[in-house]
Amino acid sequence: MIKFYPHIALLLSLIISGCHEVSKEPSQPTDFEVEVTFLNVSTSFMAGDKISLQFDNSSSAYPEFSGFLHISHSSGFTSISPKTINGILYFELPEVLTKKSGSLSCTLTHGNRTIWSKKLSIEPNTIENQQLEVYYGPPSINAGKSDHSMIVALPTDRFDNLLPDSTALNYSQHHDENLQLEQWYTNGGYSWKKVYSPTNSGRYHMGITMNTATSKEIIIDVLPNTAQEISVTLDRVHAYADGNEIIHLTTNVIKDAYGNTISDGTLVDFHIIDNRAQKSRTQGSTINGIAQAQLQHPDYPTQWTVTPEIPGVTMGDPITAKFEIAVKEVAIFYKKEEGLLEIGPIRNQLNQSIPDGTEIEIDFSHSTAPIILESKNGMAHTILPKEGTRINEIIVTVLGYKTTKDFED
């Protein structure tokens, strides 16, 4: 059995009745009988103006005009029908179409026939509330004439239509108390400029105006270029190799090739090599062009060669610093019965006890493993294992000071 679908039946009957309706309509006038006259004076309009195309249809044999005005525009195709007042056809263009500059192709048709066709042009609104769109980048450039940033200005009317070519823009640029003014003219709707970096770092403030419109404040930072000369000075409390005090290494004010102080935070390495070819490295980041770094004193008399460097960028001349022996004397006591070994007092060059925690290396001529003690109040002691050790000689090394004591059996 065939199922009954009421909705389909309904739809079909509607369609059929619709077709029937059409065939019943009185016959239309033939297209050739419709005549209209274009009444508007100008086909050029300003963006934002109301556009109403008027045609005189009164001479036509059929005052009931049933044609359309077709408008082809940048975003598509629109058809509108007229209002008829006293035999005059008024076609009011939708507001959207009147705001955008450019051309509109209008065609009036009736039935299949084109009655009238014309291109309308809409010009940017140059009279009121113009605006400026300005883009720039990068926001920071390096000093030294080779780097540049770029500014693009697009003057528009209030409907965002680009203004016609050769619109004048006033460009101002402020850097380092120099004010530079220029007049630009648009070409192809916009105007642009490469702003080359000056030699001195700082900040560019730029702006563009056009009649009443102004751009936002444009800021381009000119950063210092790469570092050039670097040198180092060494500052210390004393010249003794006590392994505890802090040495301060300080650079000059590091500048680029144009005399700008390099950016804060730039990391500077200091390479240190001593007499025994032991290497150390410290580093510091710059503030106002000066980098500071610290290091502990060596724990034996030696000579340092310090070289400052910004890797890949610049390297300074090495400086040297000599460290004197810190320890003046070391006493050693060994009580064989108890196995007690007492080192100390250990005095420095100023006859003071050496700092606590200083390493004391004790070596026995026959033994391979040295003992390492830490000093406290200039002293150190340990109990040596009694069994199996015959101690003939004890060598004590403190801060590079070596002393040997012999013990007879």
Added chain:
Amino acid sequence: MIEKSNKYLVVALLLGLLFHGGSIAFTLEETYDALIHLFFAEHYSTQWFDPWNESWYTGFTVMAYPPLVHQSMALLSEIGGLKFSLYAMALTSVLLFITGVYRFSLLLSGDRKVAGYASLLAVFSSSFLETLHLFGQLPSIVGISVLMHALPEIYAWLKNGRKKHLVFAWSLLAVTVCSHHVTPIFGMVFFIFPLIGLVVMDIAAQKAGSYKDLRFGTFWKVFAQKFKTIITFGMGSLLLILVCILPYWVNTKQNPITQVPIPHGSRDNFLDAFSSGLVFFVIPWGVLLLFLPYFFYRYFSKRYIFFGLSLGLLALLGTGSTTPASKLILGENAFNILTLDRFTLWATIMVLPIFGEFTYRFAEGDLKQYIQNAWGARIHRFMGGVLALSLICVSIFTLNLSNFRPTQPEKIDMLPIVNFLNQDQHDRWRYLTLGFGDQMAWLSAQTDAASVDGNYHSARRLPELTSRAVERLENSKFRGIEGLGSLQQFLAVPEKYHLKYVFSNDKFYDPLLYFTGWQRLPMLENGISVWERSGVPPIPKINKKERTPSYLRLMWGIIPITTLIIACIIGVLRIVLKNPKDVAANQCQKILGDKKPRKRTFHILKVCGIWVLLILGFVSYGFYQFHSQNAPQIAPQNVVKAYFNAIDFKEFEQAHIYISPLSNKSLDQFMLEISVSDGLLGSYGKLDAIKMVSEEATETTNKLRVTSSWITPLKKVEKEEIINTVFHNGKWYVVPPHSELDIPPDLIISSNHTTYYNHGRRRISSEQTYHEDIVRQPVVEVIDSRLIVSEGKYKVVGLIQNVDRIPADIAISCTLYGVNNEVLGSYNAKDIIKHKLLPMETTPFVVDFEEIAWVSNTDVIPKTFNPEEFTQKQFDMQPTHYGIEVSANLATSDLYNEVVVQKTKMINGTFYGELFNKGSQNSTVPQLLLSYYDENKNLITVQSHYLEESIRPQRSISFKIPLPLNIDYEILHSNPEQVYINGIPNANAARKMLSVRIPPNPDYLIETYSESFPYVGITINNYIGNPRP
């Protein structure tokens, strides 16, 4: 005649509501599962018909879990919010459970008093308490409770074949299957099969006259008669199980669970793992354990024999690996997937009717008489008191177990996190929580942002997760390497998952986050630290989504809730239309009609007594063993172990007790010395194992060589030290090590630094960032790079310098290509790189090509933890060249560069030196990157060394690194053109910043006198654990 309401049941219900309702607010949110169910409920409350959930695992389908409980909660949440719905559901489950036990007991015993007693006991059932208040398994409870409600109906249908019983039974079964899929499947085996046996037995006994006269032939005849009825019920039930949650089955087929087995305590050998034994055996059985002989005796009587077999099987399956039985019965596969605690739960529920019967007989019945006659009323009362007291004590203990041994971190206030994710479009990226426990589900329920992690592991699909036996990334440290290995892959390649934010509630992970390139944001108000990774793209607007056919979605949304509605309607109709007499109960025979004492029962009572004594003896022996192994000061080894444990758990006062009193170290002094020790071991290490060998022993002293292994987030540390112990006043003590003597030169340190701050957007606007507020990306330069193959491993090594004027945060991604430019694989530089670079700072880097570990089934997963575990990616063909992409973004933090290297020397292939901290921050975890160079000073490889101690300001620590004897390597490709910095070719970008590059200082490398790597270079990276403002 209208039956009187059962006063025991009424009391049980009231008591149950009071007891559970009063405690639920304090326990339920700290359970393992409750918040997960809440999360699912939240899903249904926002998208009832859409099963796709974006919040977890880069998207998963909620069709992986039966929906009814969640959907009911979602409906309830419309009344009073999500938490209200959780509590309401829990209380409903309490009521369902108690009434369920009542009906089940009534069915079995046929005595309303017995059933009443059973329902009273159900209130305090420790397994129920544990399941609800410790595990929070709401669907499981609802499932078994509804199943118990269904049993009398099934009984009635089988016995007299009235269709209304069948319909109601089916309707209840449908509710069960929609609540919890496992319950009806196993329920068939363990509850319904024995029930069928019982019905047949009852009918057969009626025919035979009594149970005694019942023979197998009669039984078989009745069974054959009833076969059709049974089959009708069985087939219908099977159909219901299939159809009601058809989408679940379809989903299981489409997304088979590829998850490798995740260890579960219920599968342990309870004798080995005491805590598992406690949680999964002792607590659920509780007081019932003492009456086991009685239960088995009763259930192995003729009428209940099938229940007896079922109980035996359940009890056996619940023992995990303690007996080999469960593995044999279930098979390897099912054994590893199922959590066996549910079998114990069912077993304990199954014995409740018999326990009810026992209690009844003890309180009012024959046992009372027997005991009173034998020992007097006082003894009876005393025994009753002990029984009640122990029941209640076990209940209280179970209820508060999570307080004694916290299973979850402290409750976290989620609001600041929710606000953070809502702010500034942070929810456009995924996030990850660390150390949140199961509370992560509650966070997910409250935010739209998605997490890469999740809390329902059967639903996950990323091979990085399914290949690991890890519950969640967020507690990965408890799963050793498997966890941390998974976590590291997410942290190293976050852009793959659009992972940008990590919320950490556990500082253990902090060093790992730092060294893999994450940066710390200011701590939230609730004390959660937030870590961020820059340069990660947001989740694309159009996301991969698994399409589910509409019919399945409709079924999922409509059928389960309909089953509930139908069950409710039938239930109400039955009450309204009919006498609320329990039909099923009348079908049962009164088995306790005569309350005459029976001798055999009293024998079993004696057996019970012996059994209790045995158990008590066993427990006492266990305690004695535990004590003698753990008494700290009876042997030198014990005291060292106890001392290390105390230090590990930061119980410094306890550790001080183990310190020799002869050392005259006051607690103050000890605390001071401990408090200054910090670093990878001190702050982030977890003691894993400790071994000791006695080197010199006398009566009163013992010198021990102690090797301790520590787990840290970055590496496994083996530490060897000599510890002296002394015997003093009958106890062994540890001789404390000498305190540090070194005194820093300056009392007050001043230091100047450039600090950075990034406004982000200067305008307060929710629009896209204005173009002038977009932060410029710094320019970095890859100075040198090469692809090498060494010992079969491919790696890209290189040097990279920040040539910009601002600090850079760099992420390096390398891609390997084959001969014909086939892409073979890509990976990011993980921790062998310094991610944050000051202007002009240089770092070496290594990109290792890591495979998702243990993807193939044949890989052997290591048992022990090793954070350095590495699975080399296997390539189909030989990589011939490579490309590098560097993403550099402004870095504003973690730029501490104050640790310097001094006094380096090379002795016999070992590299010695000192690190000195010249700044004012404590470098908690110093990392040493050692780069190896060939004779032309070309970089060959880089190794990372984490130092175990922290470096305090103006102090130095020495290091000693044994260098490899030889490095075998082959250079495959060097300095390719395909190096891009933020999308711009390497040289183009860099030459603008640094027009001429000069060669480096020849002094910067250290000579090693090795042939394969004559030079090494050092780079130092510091993790500051507690930055000083």
